[in-house]
Amino acid sequence: MNLATKDIRHSPGRFALTSFGIGLLLMIVMGMGGIYRGLIADATLLVDRVGTDLWVVQRGTKGPFAELSRIPANLLYRVLSVPCVRQAREFVYHTIQREYQGKPLRMAVLGLSWPTDRGEWVPLVAGRPLARSHYEMIVDKTLKLPLGQRIRLGKDTYTVVGISASMVSASGDGIGFVTVADSQSIQYDVAGEAVRLEREARYARGLHSALGAQQPLLVQQAYKSSAELPAIALPQISAVMLGLAPGADADQVARIISGWGDVSVYTRQGQHVLLLHGLVEKARRQIGLFRFLLTVIAAVIMALILYTLTLEKLHSIALLKLIGAPNHRILGLILQQAIFLGAVGYAIAYLLGQKIFPKFPRRVILLNDDLLQLALIVLGISVLASLLGIWKALHVQPNEALA
């Protein structure tokens, strides 16, 4: 006869409510693990998905994901001259916040190197990759912009032609994919008045310079647009992504390009490590620590619940001892209930999590390994939590049944 199940059968409502409470607690532990995984996955998503072997960034910086990186756009052609470099793409990446239908819209804008890269690698759930060099956009579904939606960014209007799945920035903002040129237009867009003021300021600076005094006609050129002035550099890009020929030694290519003096080079793995140990390190550690604390709290609460359940059964336990029940039978009663409570709580946590986690604003990723690990932790917690109750049960004297 299994005493644990008989006791549960005696008060199923209370057991169900207790299991539900433990289930909610374990769901939070499970959710924190999922948030932790989601944070890492989001942070490394682009590096993993964009399919590049080497990242060329501004010298001394850690790349566009960690900090501001500015390199000239013509670097693209320089790197193509390096042996084993099969493909080079510009990378422009920045975050904007606009208002859309009265609500704030945060979006990470990523420039695709047209026409080499039209976004074929972006996982689409609707629509198509870019087909025009301007004014088309692929957006992530978390941005909630429907296919065909027209949205004004800067001085231009863009049409949503594709919807992607799970393409978000490290901070959880959905990514909008446009061409590099459009991305730069959005990034460097300034108001007309600001342009006029800058031209006036440029003219004034020219007048007060020695060059302006010697060649007044040259100063007149200051009123022209920046693009027409050879002295002013074209908009810069964040990085250049390199695809290497099959069998190429990435480290060797990286060494060659690093020797140039104006750029730094990272492998995909290097960017990965930089992201995890830089951008999301503190958040990662914070969530990890919080998850650990939650696990400890869950263990303490379970121990108290099981201790209380044992206290309620002390008379029965004393009676069982009186009629000669061996210790293992009494320990089995407590331990089986603890494990059963943990197992049902875990199942509730999993089922609730499957319903609730998808509604979270950021991704909650439940990996099978993590679920298995948590199941083992719950088993461990159940056994540990029952020790207090077992200790109490072992100290009950059979004559307490007579009280």
Place this chain on the structure above:
Amino acid sequence: MKQPLAIETTNLAKIYGNGNTEVVALREATMSVRRGEVVALLGPSGAGKTTFLTAVGLINPPTSGQVSIGGQMVMDGPRAKTNLRAFRRNHIGFVFQRANLIPFLTACENVQIALEIGGAGASAARRRSLELLDYLGVADRENNLPAMLSGGQQQRVAAARALANRPNVILADEPTAALDSHRGRQVMELFAKVAHDHGAGVIVVTHDHRALDVFDTTYEMEDGFFRPSLEQPVSQ
């Protein structure tokens, strides 16, 4: 022909506390009960009846004296001569003032658990439990939880549990206290029947003098002693 001894106590004493707080609950208590004999233990509250019963039941070790059950010495002073829990399981049945049934087990399961603890298989244990409940007239309540049984029915189930492992000894502590006189007498007669049918030695602590005719022998206690006037058991 005389039956063999079921219980034998020699100079049992129990002292609680020490120094100024010392209380002598039991002194020089010597008693013999044969198999099939039903003994009543009378006396006012605080006389030491329950202390004597728990000492004989191996749940409250005496300070001095010996306890033998079925011819085997099991307590010599406070020292156990055997595994007491295992010995209780196989040789002693208990019935209390309150039936003391396990609240989350049905009537049948309350008997069955004692059998399973004694080593019986589940199906054999259930079969014997039903037989015992039938013998005690509560077979129709086999699936009821204790809370759904009357006081008398609970005591019958407790008696069935006490009998489950065919013990040499049954110890009952005021088993009729919660019952009316009619039910009380029925329970006392039940113990007599059990003792005679199963050959167990039975000691019943009771305040109820109306049913003394049921017992084979009566002992009376006062201040931890068997009273001098009744030191020699009175055979009915």
